[in-house]
Structure formats: C-alpha cells, structure tokens
Amino acid sequence: MALALSNFAQDVSVFFIEDGVLQLLVPQNPTVIDAKAYYKTFAALEFYDIENIYVCKQSLLQRGIETSQLCIPVTLIEHEDLSKLLSKQQHVMSF
C-alpha cells in the first residue's frame, strides 16, 4: 500500500508500533508456515522515496529488540512523539 501510494507522488510515512515492530525482526523464515516473506519488501521502501520510517522505541524495549536486529534502517520515536507525527498526516491507514 505504501509503495502504491508513493507512485502517486504522495509523501508517505510508515509507523511501526506495538507488535508491528516484530514485522521488522530478522532473521525470519515465514516460508515454513507457508506465509509470504514480505519483510523483504521493506527494503524497497527507500527506492520508492519513502524515507520516513518510524519505529516506537518503547515497543522495541518492551520486546527486548535492538535496532541492529531490524531488517532496515529506521527512525526511533518516543511514545509521545507518535501522536504529534500522526496529527501532521493528512490521512492515516492502519494495518
């Protein structure tokens, strides 16, 4: 969805919060349960000029995950910054 929107020259930001941060954890091997390895598509975000990739710092901490364990470079944000950043967006879609 993010990739599709960027094709229409929209300024897209992606936020990973709560269990969403687990999507970025590597190494994963989703093929063993016949799931798609779509974490691999996150690397394509930068080629679509999607550079605002935000990850909630507290969500990572709670799950004992460090940024070095994530599959792409991200911008860490504090809990309280999320609401400010979200309010700046024209449209918000949750997955």
Add this chain to the structure above:
Amino acid sequence: MILHKISASPFTHQSLQHCLHRIDEIDGLLLTQDAVYAVIHRSLNSKLAELGSVFVLKEDAEARGVHVKSNNIQLISYAEFVELSLKYEKVMSW
C-alpha cells in the same frame, strides 16, 4: 490434565496471562502462532520457566525469528502437537 493452547501475542492480548493465573501443575502449555513471542517477553519468560511442561510450535517460532533458549521449553513439530493433544485429556484454546 489439560493442554492449554495459546495463539495470540502476549504483548497485545491477555490470554496467556489469564491462562497462567489458572493453569494447574499437571497441565501443559502450548504456544502457537503469535503466542510464541512470549519467549521474548521479559516478565512472562520467567513465569514460563517455573512451569513443568511448556511447548512451542517449532515452525511458528522459526517463521517469526524467535529463538528458544530456555531449557524447560520444548520445541515441537505439528506431528508432536497431534500426539500431545491425544496425551492430554483435553485441549483448551484460549
């Protein structure tokens, strides 16, 4: 003698916590799907270590990149899951 089966993430859902409050010593606990993330949950991890029979579905842990380091947690296959469901009198899905 019940096999308690959890499938939801303990970070988003309370089902594992609810189960742990009520689980009996002779019962077994099976973590499947997003419940395998309990292994990286700091406070729950120590509670799991106190239980006698904790099982994690190997495929689901591997798919999510979750590494089971604890000695008291047994990684099991789908075939062993079927065997367990027969070994225990009942299976309770939370």
